[in-house]
Amino acid sequence: MNASPVVADKKLEQLFGLTDRVAVITGGAGLLGTKHAEAIAFAGGIPVLLDLPEAQPGKKAEMLCRNFRCKAIGIEVDISDENSVTRARDQIFNQYSTLDILINNAANNPKMEATPGKQWSRLENFSLEIWDADLRVGLTGAFLCSRVFGSEMAKRGRGVILNVASDLALIGPDQRLYRKPGVPDLEQPVKPVTYSVVKSGLVGLTRYLATYWAHAGVRVNCISPGGVYNGQPDEFVSKLQALIPMGRMAHVDEYQGALLFLCSDASSYMTGSNLVVDGGRTCW
Numbered sequence: 001m002n003a004s005p006v007v008a009d010k011k012l013e014q015l016f017g018l019t020d021r022v023a024v025i026t027g028g029a030g031l032l033g034t035k036h037a038e039a040i041a042f043a044g045g046i047p048v049l050l051d052l053p054e055a056q057p058g059k060k061a062e063m064l065c066r067n068f069r070c071k072a073i074g075i076e077v078d079i080s081d082e083n084s085v086t087r088a089r090d091q092i093f094n095q096y097s098t099l100d101i102l103i104n105n106a107a108n109n110p111k112m113e114a115t116p117g118k119q120w121s122r123l124e125n126f127s128l129e130i131w132d133a134d135l136r137v138g139l140t141g142a143f144l145c146s147r148v149f150g151s152e153m154a155k156r157g158r159g160v161i162l163n164v165a166s167d168l169a170l171i172g173p174d175q176r177l178y179r180k181p182g183v184p185d186l187e188q189p190v191k192p193v194t195y196s197v198v199k200s201g202l203v204g205l206t207r208y209l210a211t212y213w214a215h216a217g218v219r220v221n222c223i224s225p226g227g228v229y230n231g232q233p234d235e236f237v238s239k240l241q242a243l244i245p246m247g248r249m250a251h252v253d254e255y256q257g258a259l260l261f262l263c264s265d266a267s268s269y270m271t272g273s274n275l276v277v278d279g280g281r282t283c284w
């Protein structure tokens with residue numbers, strides 16, 4: 001209580017620091033995964049990008065090393081395959097002997113139909129194959145990575161898991177956003193059911209793991225971002241913006257602050273929470 005300002009300042013300065021902490025980011029070579037990795041590198045941590053071969057996680061890690069003068073590696077992993085995940089764990093421990101942070105960020109992000117006349121995303125037509133594939137990456141992958149990497153953290157008595165959900169973990173999709181003029185109702189594209197199910201499931205996984213590992217020193221939280229502007233059609237953007245109190249979509253780097261907060265000691269008394277960063281969309 002009587003800490004001198006100098007001591008207090010030093011502690012505050014270190015709150016968001018991640019010096020030498022090894023952070024696994026699934027889907028780390030994707031749009032937001034790359035931004036998460038930059039934030040980790042900026043705070044002094046070591047990003048480990050897990051992604052499918054076609055996303056070139058090795059190349060993305062090399063770019064990070066160059067731009068941030070940090071250590072970083074990329075590993076080709078299919079997070080829905082248990083052997084692939086355990087091989088990645090072994091490689092990380094061989095290289096760094098530790099693991100401090102897991103960010104469950106990968107998802108299939110099922111797209112709406114682009115081809116007129118194909119209504120595969122509508123509930124009536126939604127195939128079991130696509131359902132299984134989406135859940136396998138978004139939920140099973142997050143479970144497997146949490147089990148494999150989280151168990152190592154629990155053994156060491158320290159660690160952080162962050163699940164990346166969405167504003168659609170809290171609200172139903174507004175299917176009017178995706179409507180195309182002149183297309184009959186039953187042929188309109190819709191946001192696939194798996195998106196809502198995966199994202200809501202991640203909030204449940206967060207609460208389960210948070211209570212399960214609270215006494216083992218592993219904190220588990222969730223972040224629910226709103227939509228990021230990424231060159232979507234103007235009509236979609238203006239319809240979505242009208243649903244957001246702040247009147248705009250997020251810039252791609254606007255989750256970095258929240259991510260650093262949740263991955264660092266700045267959130268040391270927080271577990272089992274879902275931090276909503278959505279420009280206010282879910283409060284309207």
Ligand SMILES: NC(=O)c1ccc[n+]([C@@H]2O[C@H](COP(=O)([O-])OP(=O)(O)OC[C@H]3O[C@@H](n4cnc5c(N)ncnc54)[C@H](O)[C@@H]3O)[C@@H](O)[C@H]2O)c1
Nearest residue numbers: 027030031032051052055078079105106107166226227228
């Ligand atoms: N972009 C947004 O507007 C937005 C909004 C809210 C939530 N989110 C969530 O943020 C996360 C990142 O989204 P994004 O926009 O960067 O998407 P993205 O498609 O750019 O990135 C997802 C990454 O996951 C990887 N991936 C897919 N299957 C995998 C597997 N089996 N094993 C390993 N990696 C796999 C992909 O290769 C890709 O690099 C997702 O969970 C998404 O649902 C995104």
